[in-house]
Amino acid sequence: MGDGQPRGVSKSNPGLEKGIRQFIIVTGMSGAGKTMTLKVLEDFGFITVDGLPPELLPQLFHLLADKPPAIERGVVVTLDVRNVDSAPILAEAEDFIRAIDAVRAASSGLVRVVFLTASDEELLRRYERTRRVHPLSSSERPLNGKGLSTREGILREREILAPVLERADVVIDTSMMDLHQHRERLLREFFEDAEAGISLLISSFGFKYGVPQDSSFVLDVRGLPNPYYVEELKDLTGTDGPVQDYLRSFPETGEFMARCQGFLDFVIPQYLKTVKAQLHIAVGCTGGRHRSVAVAEWLYAAYAARYGRTVSVLHRDRGDLDRPRLGTGPIPSSRS
Numbered sequence: 001m002g003d004g005q006p007r008g009v010s011k012s013n014p015g016l017e018k019g020i021r022q023f024i025i026v027t028g029m030s031g032a033g034k035t036m037t038l039k040v041l042e043d044f045g046f047i048t049v050d051g052l053p054p055e056l057l058p059q060l061f062h063l064l065a066d067k068p069p070a071i072e073r074g075v076v077v078t079l080d081v082r083n084v085d086s087a088p089i090l091a092e093a094e095d096f097i098r099a100i101d102a103v104r105a106a107s108s109g110l111v112r113v114v115f116l117t118a119s120d121e122e123l124l125r126r127y128e129r130t131r132r133v134h135p136l137s138s139s140e141r142p143l144n145g146k147g148l149s150t151r152e153g154i155l156r157e158r159e160i161l162a163p164v165l166e167r168a169d170v171v172i173d174t175s176m177m178d179l180h181q182h183r184e185r186l187l188r189e190f191f192e193d194a195e196a197g198i199s200l201l202i203s204s205f206g207f208k209y210g211v212p213q214d215s216s217f218v219l220d221v222r223g224l225p226n227p228y229y230v231e232e233l234k235d236l237t238g239t240d241g242p243v244q245d246y247l248r249s250f251p252e253t254g255e256f257m258a259r260c261q262g263f264l265d266f267v268i269p270q271y272l273k274t275v276k277a278q279l280h281i282a283v284g285c286t287g288g289r290h291r292s293v294a295v296a297e298w299l300y301a302a303y304a305a306r307y308g309r310t311v312s313v314l315h316r317d318r319g320d321l322d323r324p325r326l327g328t329g330p331i332p333s334s335r336s
Helices: 033-043 054-064 066-072 088-089 094-106 118-130 151-162 162-167 178-190 241-248 250-276 291-310
Strands: 024-028 047-049 075-078 110-117 171-172 201-205 217-220 276-283 312-313
Touching: 024 047, 024 094, 024 162, 033 047, 033 075, 033 110, 033 178, 033 291, 047 276, 047 291, 054 094, 075 171, 094 110, 094 162, 110 162, 118 151, 171 178, 171 276, 201 291, 241 250, 241 291, 250 276, 250 291, 276 291, 291 312
Parallel strands: 024 075, 024 110, 047 075, 110 171, 201 276, 201 312, 217 276
Antiparallel strands: none
16 A cells, blocks of 8 residues: 555456445454444445355445445445355365455455454353354354364364454454443544554553453553542542542653553554554543543544544443543653
8 A cells, every 4th residue: 555556456347446435344243243344334324235245245346336325335244154065164164264265355445454353251141141153163064074162163263264354454352341331442443544544542441350452552551650549539530630630640651651652663564564554542541531542532632632623532431421521631651
């Protein structure tokens, strides 16, 4: 994409050059939220196709190339292991890879592969809660005459899809996301900035709930003073002025922010240019409500001013999603 031309532009097919705005291939672990992803994007005007066999992806371009919704918003297609023949998938995800490469070669629009994942434990809980059968479990796909348990099916699927994960442009870990957070994450990624093709997500989280699996870099702020132990700040969060003022009062906060921004100032443009179109900076403290939220807000303010609406912020464990953002105030520096 360094030459200013969308990846995969085809000069040999005038039908496709009409311009499907963006073509999103949603894949990943079974139970990680592909159906929910499809429904959210359908609500916002995307043409959606669920469970298309990979070999039909190029034909889909011909069919939808001149459809107004595809040109104005885009197309979303889900692929999973149930759409791949048993023999190839038990060896490797060759059909996935071939399909992705064919679409990139044929498309005049922006092609993005979205890989949805979740922790093994969370996937197990979801299967137990819904009483669904994993597509690679014993009742679906016997392996060499021996059935797989749900846990074994999850592990096997993760192994099979590893090459697909490597090809993904966007990785979303839904382990700790509720419906609201999942929806917001998708809208920030695909609705607000369909043309730019890059995104910078800054999130906060609590280490005691687990590190986001889709993070590119993790900043650990547990070394900063903890507002949780100040009685009048305990029930507030890092978006509240008193919490931010408390953190600003310590010189180490300014030093930490200056060093982080120096690192990120170098890493962000290099990463977005040479690695992937999505960069996820995850900021963690113990519980994900005070220090990590404040630092994430300060980083968001700094980089939103520089990169515009390609930057978004998400507070995974703040626990009060409907609280308004009250403003970040001045960003701490080592000179403040």
